[in-house]
Amino acid sequence: MEMLHYDFMQRAFLAGALIALVASALGVYLMLRRQALMADMLSHVSLAGIAAGAYLHWNPTLTGFAIAIVGAVAVEYVRRSYKTYSEISVAIIMVGGLSSAVIIMNLNQSVNKSFSSYLFGSVVAVNRTELILMLAVSVLAALFFILMRRPLYQMTFDEDTAKTSGLPVNWLSLAFSVVTGMIVAAAMPIVGVLLVSSLVVLPAALAIRLASSFAMAIGLSMAFGLGGVWSGLAASYAFSTPPGATIALILLAILLVGIGLKKGALRAAKRKNRLGQTGAAPDSPYEAARFSSTARVAEKGGVARMRAILAKAALSSLAVSMLLAGCGNGGSNDDAGTVANGDSPRKLQVAASFYPMYEFARQVAGDLADVTLMVPGGVEPHDWEPTPKNMALLSKADVFVYNGIVEGWAEQAISSAGSGGSRRRRSFFRARARDGRRRTGG
């Protein structure tokens, strides 16, 4: 559990768990309401909010959050005028959001620098504001899902019968959309705009296939979501892969394995039947399935049906994710070697962002410090995203040397890696002063 010693990893695990739980529960409702693409669409729309926030020098996280909610409400109204084709509303709003995002981004060329962190997520660089936002959203969403579970069940099955049974369906549907917008906006830092639907749709897609009751579908979906996010984080730490994409791939793997297991179990059951397993004769549906105006309620009766196959499938996919999480811990041990220890005087640990910064730091430090390069050679430092390994390096470093203009990811990485942890005093050197940047920028 070495990776859990880092503050940023603890935050990533916590944030990931919160969002995984609410997003995968949300996914079940969205899928059943034929709105599976809504998460994808809202995340694209909230890009417009992020772009606007960056352009107006407001907090892009908050403007993105606000626009996601506005988009969700807009979908609700468009959906009412295209009742039978609810996916059309998704296309309409997505065009509006994405096109305005691109135009706003274009107004200010310097804005699109840090966009890759929104596009692909940077869960290891989650900062305190984002964490608080996620916490608030998950508490609110959890309350909504728990308190409204019965009305939501009725509305999700069929809006007309829900309406005639006296539910305020329009209000409930609007509230549901707002909650959806909030969850999507809060989930974006974890897997990024492009992969938000992995977190929302994939766990639900498997859970719906496996579950034999609605409560079970929600529970399974949450378990798959949590397992996927945690094992994705662990794998990303172990193999130094980008966390967002790793999480998405693992969720996809869970889905495929789960569907495969279910198919296998069904086939096995079929073969068993063919081999002439007599067993108990099934109730004759013709005899029993009769309308009866004289039916009475009995004290006790009926047969309990075994759901062992489903439970087994769910357990094994959870086990797979645990196994992956285990891999993560084992693989990360080699990391401990980067900090000098023993009786030899400890060298200064310096992290440098890209090659020129690395060279500069090495020339200054000579053999008094260990300088490590973060962005590998040949990689565009704009688009590069820190992996958990890099964040670990950054959090161990005494000094971080970076340019400050080129690395859109740097500020967030520093704030995420720098708080707490080893409590060592750290310095961050920027190669160029702030006013210098302004001059060159203009």
Add this chain to the structure above:
Amino acid sequence: MALVAMEQVVFGYDDVPSLEDVNLEIGAGEFVAVTGPNGASKTTLLRLMMGLLAPWKGKISLASRGTGGGKLTIGYVPQQIAAFNSGFPSSILEFVRSGRYTKGSWLRKMNARDHEQTELALKQVGMWHLRHRKIGELSGGQKQRICIARALAMEPDLLVLDEPTTGMDRESRFGFYELMKNQTEQYGRTVVMVTHGLDEVSPYLDRIIELERKEDGKWRCCTTTSCRGHFSPARS
């Protein structure tokens, strides 16, 4: 007192009126069939009745209190193919029990009466033995039955059924008519049902509401025929 009353109601989709000059009254405890050719706006009439659609003109009044004095409960069974969410991951028991959700607060615990009514409803439609099955695995006729069961579990004052006998075999249909008649007689519930099988059901009915074209061939209006006593099944 009438449970449902419509006066001079006009309604249409887009800008063409499809129902005009509709006047009708349905009293508590009646078993009423709505009939008419395809496209005669039968479903529209039901939806107007329940307040799912608002009329262009005219007045529709629906009693706010049921026969028991509580808030009026409507059990609605839509046309099956159009409304049933087959992929829904739910057991039959869970689904029929959801009919009880509207009784009282959203958060209350399910009590003995809820379980009792759920069981009774499932037994009335002959689906109790399959209660642990997933609703997606059922055949069309079985899906229809559990939708009816959910409406029955609500202990509704008004049962509204849109072509409930589609896909039922002859024996089931008669069992179903018997059950509906029993609902009106034993519990004083009102049953409104869209059907094409008037010949079979009319001996059970109190009244028939017929939608037909007016002389100018454009609009449809409503006539009601009383069945009780002098209606012969051979009328058609």
